[in-house]
Amino acid sequence: MPDHSADTLPGVSYVMPVLNEATHVRAAVDSLLGQDYTGPFEVTIALGPSIDGTTELVEELAAVDARIRVVDNEIGSTPAGLNLAIRQSRFPIVIRVDAHSVLPPDYARIAVETILETGADNVGGLMDAQGTTPFEKAVARAYGSRVGLGGTKLHVGGEAGPAETVYLGVFRRDRLLEVGLFDEEIKRGQDWELNRRLRHTGGTVWFTPRLKVTYRPRPNLYRLARQFVSTGVWRGELARRFPASNGLRYFAPPVMVVGVAVGILLGIGGIVQAVLGAAPWLLWGFAIPVAYLLIVVVSALVWGRRDGFSSFLWFLVVLPCIHFSWGIGFILGYLSLTRNITAHTGR
Numbered sequence: 001m002p003d004h005s006a007d008t009l010p011g012v013s014y015v016m017p018v019l020n021e022a023t024h025v026r027a028a029v030d031s032l033l034g035q036d037y038t039g040p041f042e043v044t045i046a047l048g049p050s051i052d053g054t055t056e057l058v059e060e061l062a063a064v065d066a067r068i069r070v071v072d073n074e075i076g077s078t079p080a081g082l083n084l085a086i087r088q089s090r091f092p093i094v095i096r097v098d099a100h101s102v103l104p105p106d107y108a109r110i111a112v113e114t115i116l117e118t119g120a121d122n123v124g125g126l127m128d129a130q131g132t133t134p135f136e137k138a139v140a141r142a143y144g145s146r147v148g149l150g151g152t153k154l155h156v157g158g159e160a161g162p163a164e165t166v167y168l169g170v171f172r173r174d175r176l177l178e179v180g181l182f183d184e185e186i187k188r189g190q191d192w193e194l195n196r197r198l199r200h201t202g203g204t205v206w207f208t209p210r211l212k213v214t215y216r217p218r219p220n221l222y223r224l225a226r227q228f229v230s231t232g233v234w235r236g237e238l239a240r241r242f243p244a245s246n247g248l249r250y251f252a253p254p255v256m257v258v259g260v261a262v263g264i265l266l267g268i269g270g271i272v273q274a275v276l277g278a279a280p281w282l283l284w285g286f287a288i289p290v291a292y293l294l295i296v297v298v299s300a301l302v303w304g305r306r307d308g309f310s311s312f313l314w315f316l317v318v319l320p321c322i323h324f325s326w327g328i329g330f331i332l333g334y335l336s337l338t339r340n341i342t343a344h345t346g347r
Helices: 025-033 054-064 078-088 107-118 134-143 173-179 190-200 221-241 248-275 281-302 309-334 338-342
Strands: 012-018 041-047 068-072 093-096 122-129 167-172 205-215
Touching: 012 025, 012 078, 025 041, 025 054, 041 054, 041 078, 054 068, 068 078, 078 190, 093 107, 093 173, 107 122, 107 167, 107 205, 122 134, 134 309, 167 173, 167 190, 173 190, 190 205, 221 248, 221 309, 248 281, 248 309, 281 309
Parallel strands: 012 041, 012 093, 041 068, 122 205
Antiparallel strands: 093 167, 122 167
């Protein structure tokens, strides 16, 4: 008997905002076209004003495959691109895709199965960071360690079940439209904020470890710092807007930044005391940054050494870069400086 299962599967719309991603976008699109999902699908790429050849590359991809559609995202931001792509798509299941991500062939199939089984409004899984250079491997290890990004399920894995938020997301289109799509004023952290609205209107956000997406980290320290300053800024903004919805882990990096800064200042004060002939009791302030350095070294020995000596050395730099960039950004965002900072830190 012929297999008519594809006739009953819901159609899938992949939506991808793209801006200056010539290095990664082809692999991301190829991973969509290579899915083993047998239902109908389409790919909608929201193309921002790129200057690195992304525009020509995306147009080339669309020219050779009618399932790929390109729409202009003149604003260039991630949430604006997502909303534009969602409005231009037509199928009942919407799969968010990042240009830095490569979906495994069974991603759409497992995601749709999970939505149909659980009735969830959004399903997502693990962000599996994978690097190719020693620097990128160090970043990937930091992402996947509990000391790096807080140890949430979307970074380190865990059991299937309801979650606060998930990586990327596979949504019911009707629920996206019902809650008003992504908030275009929020340039980063828009996934978390959208999932908050889904949960607060009675919906379910579901994590499953069966979904694992390969993520390519930023290739150098400058771009990594920019990324995390911007992410921290918007997390601080969200913490100020929705104070009751934020867990304590979001406040760990800014508390660490303040603690280390205060400790260094106290230690300097102790040096001044010693020079003036007074009891240098303020030197104990140096215990705070020393304790943090010990945490970094131990973390590097536990996680960073797994990819060789070069990655171990980079881990010693990458982990503080993530913590301090995120923590400083959080403080600035919490103090309502979001607009000033994000204008210079990219999407």
